[in-house]
Amino acid sequence: MHKTTIGIVEDNAQLGQDIRDKLALSEEVEVLFEVRNGQVLLQTLATGTIPEVLLMDVQMPEMNGIEATWRVKQKYPDLKIVMLTVMDDEQKLFEALQAGASGYLLKDAKPHQLFNAINYVLEGGLPLSPTLASRVLSYLKGDVPIPKPPISGTENLTKREQEILELLMQGKTVKQIAEKIFVADKTVRKHLEHIFEKLQVHSYKELVAKLNGGNK
Known part of the structure; x- marks a missing residue:
């Protein structure tokens, strides 16, 4: 059997x-x-x-x-x-x-x-x-809209990291993000390091590819 x-x-x-x-x-x-x-x-x-x-x-x-x-x-x-x-x-x-x-x-x-x-x-x-x-x-x-799922893997990010990631995907530069959330440029870069580490990517190109793949 x-x-x-x-x-x-x-x-x-x-x-x-x-x-x-x-x-x-x-x-x-x-x-x-x-x-x-x-x-x-x-x-x-x-x-x-x-x-x-x-x-x-x-x-x-x-x-x-x-x-x-x-x-x-x-x-x-x-x-x-x-x-x-x-x-x-x-x-x-x-x-x-x-x-x-x-x-x-x-x-x-x-x-x-x-x-x-x-x-x-x-x-x-x-x-x-x-x-x-x-x-x-x-x-x-069609009675209720399907909730938009978050990008795969981003649930492990902190709220601040998710906020920075969203601004980054909107095309904002590090300087623009820093001004938007009222922190120093180096603070944004540190957050980005953590984001890259958590999402297991090594470059902005890899990050975009992962995010686009997560939303397919």
Whole structure:
């Protein structure tokens, strides 16, 4: 009998065990690994241990689930990813879907709901928690505008860094940004260093490419 291979990405050990306990109720799935953040996930996948489905936490240290999803899908486009979260959050839902997630469920989903979601996503479906599914339908019908997701990776920036980044993308120079937010030029440059480091880019050209890619 073929077993569906699963990878769990969850920073909370107890919640990770809860997911394992639910999956243990079925003989049709096998957990290949459980890791605590997106950074370790990428390292694990790089060793060749690649499951059919990832169950991914949204909020994690080091690298959150949405950034990890985006990075995973760049290298492993066929890998299915179901986001698991403790609360319905339509903004995070759209960020996750934009990053390439194949589903979005609450962590308190019943075992049968989890198994159904895994099977559904392998068949090409998009499993969603019931409350979020109704909201997605509203967006698709045009009743409500789809929220514009933030650029991938910028959620780790401080408010000041996000403000400077936005001004930079408007074409402002360092001097103009400094005047706009009432700080010294060198302070803006220091913030830009932090922005480059957090977004893992080394030049303005790379930064623009990443930002444009994040909003596709």
